[in-house]
Amino acid sequence: MLTQTPKGTKDILPIESYKWQYVESQIAKVCANFGYKEIRTPVFEHTELFQRGVGDTTDIVQKEMYTFLDKGNRSISLRPEGTAGVVRSYIENGMSSLPQPVKLYYIISAYRYEKMAKGRYREFHQFGVETFGSKGPSIDVEIISLIKQLFDSLGLKDVGLNINSIGCPICRKEYNQKLMDYFRPSLDKLCGLCNNRFERNPLRIIDCKEEKCKTITAGAPAILDNLCEECSTHFEGLKKGLDNLGIVYNVDKNIVRGLDYYTKTVFEFISENVGTQGTICGGGRYDGLVQACGGPSTPAVGFAIGIERLLMEMESQGVPIPPQKEIEIYIATIGETSDTYAEKLIYDLRKRQIPAEKDLLQKSLKAQMKYADKLGAKYTVVLGDDEVKNNRAVLKNMKNGEQAEIALDNIHDEIINRR
Ligand code: ATP
Ligand code: MG
Numbered sequence: 001m002l003t004q005t006p007k008g009t010k011d012i013l014p015i016e017s018y019k020w021q022y023v024e025s026q027i028a029k030v031c032a033n034f035g036y037k038e039i040r041t042p043v044f045e046h047t048e049l050f051q052r053g054v055g056d057t058t059d060i061v062q063k064e065m066y067t068f069l070d071k072g073n074r075s076i077s078l079r080p081e082g083t084a085g086v087v088r089s090y091i092e093n094g095m096s097s098l099p100q101p102v103k104l105y106y107i108i109s110a111y112r113y114e115k116m117a118k119g120r121y122r123e124f125h126q127f128g129v130e131t132f133g134s135k136g137p138s139i140d141v142e143i144i145s146l147i148k149q150l151f152d153s154l155g156l157k158d159v160g161l162n163i164n165s166i167g168c169p170i171c172r173k174e175y176n177q178k179l180m181d182y183f184r185p186s187l188d189k190l191c192g193l194c195n196n197r198f199e200r201n202p203l204r205i206i207d208c209k210e211e212k213c214k215t216i217t218a219g220a221p222a223i224l225d226n227l228c229e230e231c232s233t234h235f236e237g238l239k240k241g242l243d244n245l246g247i248v249y250n251v252d253k254n255i256v257r258g259l260d261y262y263t264k265t266v267f268e269f270i271s272e273n274v275g276t277q278g279t280i281c282g283g284g285r286y287d288g289l290v291q292a293c294g295g296p297s298t299p300a301v302g303f304a305i306g307i308e309r310l311l312m313e314m315e316s317q318g319v320p321i322p323p324q325k326e327i328e329i330y331i332a333t334i335g336e337t338s339d340t341y342a343e344k345l346i347y348d349l350r351k352r353q354i355p356a357e358k359d360l361l362q363k364s365l366k367a368q369m370k371y372a373d374k375l376g377a378k379y380t381v382v383l384g385d386d387e388v389k390n391n392r393a394v395l396k397n398m399k400n401g402e403q404a405e406i407a408l409d410n411i412h413d414e415i416i417n418r419r
Contacts, residue, residue, distance in 0.1 A: 008114065008122025018324040019311060023154065024107055027127050030150045034142065036105040036129055041085035043109065047075040053084030053293055055261060057201045062193070064112040078111035082128040083286070083302055084293075090132055091295035100133030107307070119275025119309050128304035129283075132290065135299035137234050140265045140285060141241030143303055147269060147281060148247055154310075155319035159280060162252035163242075163267045164224055165235040166203065169288065171228035176202050178221050186216050207256045222253035234264050257282055261289040265301065273316035274309035281305040329379040329415060330372035331358040334365055338383035345411065352412050373398065379415060383408075 005011060012020060031038070047067050054060050066078040079085055086104060089095075095102050107127050114120050129143050144161070151159055167175060179202040187195060190205065194213050197204045206217050227235065242249050249267075257266045266284035274280055283303025290298035314321070329349065331342040342358045349356035357375060359368050365382065372380050380396050387393040391408045397418075406414045 006122070008116055010121070010123075019314075019321050020307070022321050023307060023310065023314075024127075026153050027105070027107065027150060030146060030153055031105045031129070033149070034103070034146045036103045036131075036146070039086055039089060039104045039106050041082070041089050041106070041108075042079075044076050044078050045085055045088065047077040049084050049088050049293070050077050050080060053087055053261070053289065054081060055201075057197055057204055059193075060112060064114055066111045066113060079108065080112045081110055082106050082108050082126055082304060083130060083289070086128075086130045086302075087289055087293050087295070087300070090130075090290065090298075091293060095132065096296050096298060101139060102132040103129070104131070105129045117275060119277075119306070119312055121308060125307040126304040127307055127310075128302060130300060130302035132298050132300045134301075135287065137237030137241055137265070140238050140301050141245065143283065143301060144242065144267060145245050145247060147303065147305070148245075150305075151269075154314060156313060156317055158271075159313065160270045161247065161249040161267060162255055162270060163238065163249050163265065164252055164255040165227055165231055165238075165264050166223050166256055166262055166266050166284075167227050167231045168263045171226060171231055172203065172223065175221070175223050175226040178226065179203065179205070182220050183216070189216060203256055206254060223256070224251070224253045231264055238265055257284055261286040261292065263287045267303070269305075271313050271316075274306075274312045279306075280309045280313055325355055327355050327357050327372075327375045327377045329354065329356045329381065329411075330368070330375060330377035331356065332365055332368040332372065332380060332382045333359055334382070334384040337385050338388050341388045342383055345408070349412060349415075352416075354412060354415055379418075381408075381411070 028038075047065070050065060051061055056062065060080045065080055068076060070076050086106065090102065105128065107125065109123055109125050111123055114122055116122075129146065131139050131143065166172070180198065183190065183198055183202060183205060187198060190198070190213050191208065191210045194205045194208050194210070203223065205213065206220060208214065208217065224235075239249075255266050255268055262284040264285040264287065268279050268283075269281035270278045271280055272278055281303055283301070285299070285301040287299045290296065290300060331345055333339040333342045339359070346356040346358050357372075357377065359371075363371065369380065377398055380398060381393045383393060387408065392405055393408050394403050395406045395411070395414055396403050404414070
């Protein structure tokens with residue numbers, strides 16, 4: 001136990017972490033081009049925030065949250081997703097008085113007590129975007145196009161986009177009646193949770209993963225066929241906007257998304273490579289959320305991408321990831337004088353952005369050279385007392401074996417000139 005990570009968590013080791021850094025840097029670049037600024041919120045929040053913000057009819061809140069009482073007897077939960085915390089921050093920091101729309105992004109760890117499966121962990125990571133203050137479909141198009149540009153910049157191809165609309169409280173009220181009429185005769189065949197949903201939020205029944213419920217929901221009326229005029233115009237605007245950018249999508253009447261607060265647009269990016277559910281990204285509009293959490297009525301739209309699944313997709317598609325910066329020069333030393341000299345030398349090289357290493361284990365010269373080779377150093381220099389005294393040394397190119405005598409105090413330029 002002591003030497004194992006808790007179930008559902010894992011270390012990100014150096015052989016993987018450079019890939020994360022690469023993805024995160026691409027995210028930051030794309031977000032900057034789109035005018036999105038980073039927000040960082042706490043890993044834990046008051047449990048009520050998620051009950052309200054994610055919705056207490058969701059699986060996340062009902063089954064998956066890491067909730068505990070802190071020493072002050074407050075109910076605290078680890079964030080199961082990023083939106084609720086950002087909405088809390090938007091309200092708490094009075095962001096409604098900033099120029100609108102407010103465009104934010106985050107890269108976070110999130111926590112859900114889930115059954116383990118491929119691409120499904122208990123600690124996982126999300127890149128998400130939230131925008132506030134714009135109600136028309138063009139910002140929905142903008143965030144989808146941001147995802148498209150991120151995928152393009154990572155070299156990903158053919159990640160399917162499904163879109164749908166789940167209407168607003170006005171059209172959903174009428175639709176809910178239709179749904180209830182549809183489900184009422186089969187209530188005894190639906191799972192316990194769906195019976196509960198039937199009373200509180202029948203639309204969520206459509207999202208149930210239980211086989212017996214899926215069979216029944218297959219014939220249920222679709223919200224997309226029951227939109228009010230405003231919602232249907234919004235959906236047309238979304239499709240037109242995507243068409244205009246040449247972004248290919250598929251309308252899927254069955255996406256309702258797991259979260260309670262969605263209105264109008266919902267969308268997913270999916271791929272077979274990332275596990276059973278196949279979702280890389282889920283997003284949509286949640287015009288009612290800010291108000292439901294105690295803020296001013298504010299339209300909002302966002303998404304979250306699972307970074308583990310994004311990396312799985314990159315791996316499956318075999319997209320190239322730039323390698324880690326290699327050690328450029330290894331200074332091998334013989335004796336104390338040269339070792340002291342080398343200490344200062346690598347300090348100066350590093351200061352000038354040249355990755356440099358020297359021996360730290362008092363290895364023999366032979367062992368040092370072997371180590372330099374393992375590190376993949378491009379150049380080596382062997383320093384003995386003579387080299388230090390005469391300020392001359394032999395710079396060896398490890399890739400092609402070329403050797404050149406150089407002035408030691410000019411080593412930086414010698415390396416830079418060879419790049
Ligand atoms: P799923 O259908 O896979 O359960 P979800 O609907 O619960 O996903 P969201 O809450 O919309 O997912 O989260 C957005 C994204 O976060 C998902 O599309 C997925 O990429 C990622 N994600 C969600 N849960 C996990 C998890 N347990 N492990 C890894 N990634 C996850
Ligand atoms: Mg889930």
